[in-house]
Amino acid sequence: MRDFLRAPRGGICLAVVGLVMMGWGIFRGELPVVLEKAINICLECIGIG
Amino acid sequence: MDNKKRTNEWKRHGVQAVWALLTNSYLLGFAQGKIYKGKLKNLCVPGLNCYSCPGAVGACPIGAMQAVIGSWNFKFAFYVAGFLMFVGALMGRFVCGWLCPFGLVQDLLHKIPFFRKIDTFQGDKLLRKLKYVILLVFVVLLPMFLVDIMGQGAPYFCKLICPAGTLEGGIPLVLLNQTLRGAVGWLYAWKNVLLLITVFLSVLIYRPFCKYICPLGAVYSVFNPISVFRYRVDKDKCTGCKACAKVCRMQVDPTKNANHPECIRCGACKKACPVKAIR
Ligand code: SF4
Ligand code: SF4
Numbered sequence: 001m002r003d004f005l006r007a008p009r010g011g012i013c014l015a016v017v018g019l020v021m022m023g024w025g026i027f028r029g030e031l032p033v034v035l036e037k038a039i040n041i042c043l044e045c046i047g048i049g
Numbered sequence: 050m051d052n053k054k055r056t057n058e059w060k061r062h063g064v065q066a067v068w069a070l071l072t073n074s075y076l077l078g079f080a081q082g083k084i085y086k087g088k089l090k091n092l093c094v095p096g097l098n099c100y101s102c103p104g105a106v107g108a109c110p111i112g113a114m115q116a117v118i119g120s121w122n123f124k125f126a127f128y129v130a131g132f133l134m135f136v137g138a139l140m141g142r143f144v145c146g147w148l149c150p151f152g153l154v155q156d157l158l159h160k161i162p163f164f165r166k167i168d169t170f171q172g173d174k175l176l177r178k179l180k181y182v183i184l185l186v187f188v189v190l191l192p193m194f195l196v197d198i199m200g201q202g203a204p205y206f207c208k209l210i211c212p213a214g215t216l217e218g219g220i221p222l223v224l225l226n227q228t229l230r231g232a233v234g235w236l237y238a239w240k241n242v243l244l245l246i247t248v249f250l251s252v253l254i255y256r257p258f259c260k261y262i263c264p265l266g267a268v269y270s271v272f273n274p275i276s277v278f279r280y281r282v283d284k285d286k287c288t289g290c291k292a293c294a295k296v297c298r299m300q301v302d303p304t305k306n307a308n309h310p311e312c313i314r315c316g317a318c319k320k321a322c323p324v325k326a327i328r
C-alpha cells in the first residue's frame with residue numbers, strides 16, 4: 001500500500017491513458033471481435049487452423 | 050549449474066495456482082470437450098491463458114490483440130492495448146511472477162531435478178531481445194498485413210508458435226473432442242514439437258519461454274521501470290553483499306536496477322536480503 005501511495009505519477013497517468021484507450025476501443029466496437037474469437041474454439045491456438 | 054540458494058516459493062505458487070484455477074473454472078468444458086461461451090469472455094485476463102482452454106472464463110490478451118488487429122474493419126486494438134497499458138502501468142511484470150498460468154507451469158517444470166541446470170550462457174542477453182521481435186512480427190505486423198482477400202489476418206503467434214495454446218487448448222480439446230481429433234495435421238504436430246522443446250528447456254533453464262519468446266512478457270517488461278508497484282533498494286541499508294543478485298533466476302541484479310525489464314517481481318531477492326534493504 002505504501003508503495004502504491006508513493007507511486008511515480010508516470011505510472012498512474014499511463015494507467016489512466018490505458019483506461020481511456022479501453023473506453024475508445026469499446027466505443028468503436030472492438031469488444032464483439034474479442035468475444036467472437038474467444039467463444040469459438042480458436043483453430044489456430046489449438047494447432048488445427 | 051543451478052547453485053542458487055532457494056527461497057521458499059510455495060506461497061507464490063499457491064497464489065499462481067489459485068489464480069489459474071479461478072480463471073479456468075469452467076469445469077464443464079473439461080467434462081464435455083467444449084469451451085465456455087459466456088459474456089465474461091469480453092474481458093481479458095492479465096496472463097497468457099489460452100481462451101481455447103476448456104476451462105478458460107476470460108480472453109487471452111495476446112490472442113485478442115491479434116484478433117482485433119487482424120479483423121478487416123479494425124487495424125489497431127485500442128481495447129486490448131489499453132488493457133495491457135493499464136495492467137502494465139500498475140503492476141509491470143508482477144503479472145509474470147504471480148498471475149500467469151504458463152509462468153506457473155514453467156516454475157514447476159524447473160523444479161524437476163536434472164543433472165545439469167543452466168543459469169546463463171553466451172548470447173543469453175541478446176536472445177532476450179527475441180521476444181520483442183516476436184511481438185512486433187507475429188502479433189502485430191503479420192496479422193495486420195498478411196491478410197486474405199477479405200482483408201482478414203490470422204493470429205500468427207497463436208498459429209505458429211504459442212505452446213500455451215497447445216498445452217491449455219490443443220491437447221485437452223483434441224483428447225476430448227472426436228471431431229477435432231479427426232482434423233489434426235502437420236501444424237498440430239509442429240506445435241506439439243514446440244511445446245515439447247519448451248517443456249524440456251524449462252527443466253534445464255528457468256522460464257525459457259518468458260525470457261526469450263513471450264510477447265506478453267515483452268509488453269509488460271516495457272512498463273517495469275515506471276509501474277506503480279515497483280521495488281526500491283535502500284542504499285543506506287544495502288551492504289553490497291549481492292545475496293539478492295545471487296538468488297535471482299532471471300539474472301537481474303536489483304542493486305544495479307531494481308526495476309529491470311526482466312524482473313518478474315517474484316520477490317526472491319527481497320526474501321534473500323539479510324538486511325531487508327529491498328522494499
Ligand atoms: S494460443 Fe497462446 S497467444 Fe493465442 S490465445 Fe492461446 S494462449 Fe493466447
Ligand atoms: S512472460 Fe509470458 S508466459 Fe511468462 S509469465 Fe509473463 S506473460 Fe506468462
Ligand code: SF4
Nearest residue numbers: 297312313315316318
Ligand atoms: S530481481 Fe528479485 S523479484 Fe525480480 S526476478 Fe529477480 S529475484 Fe525475482
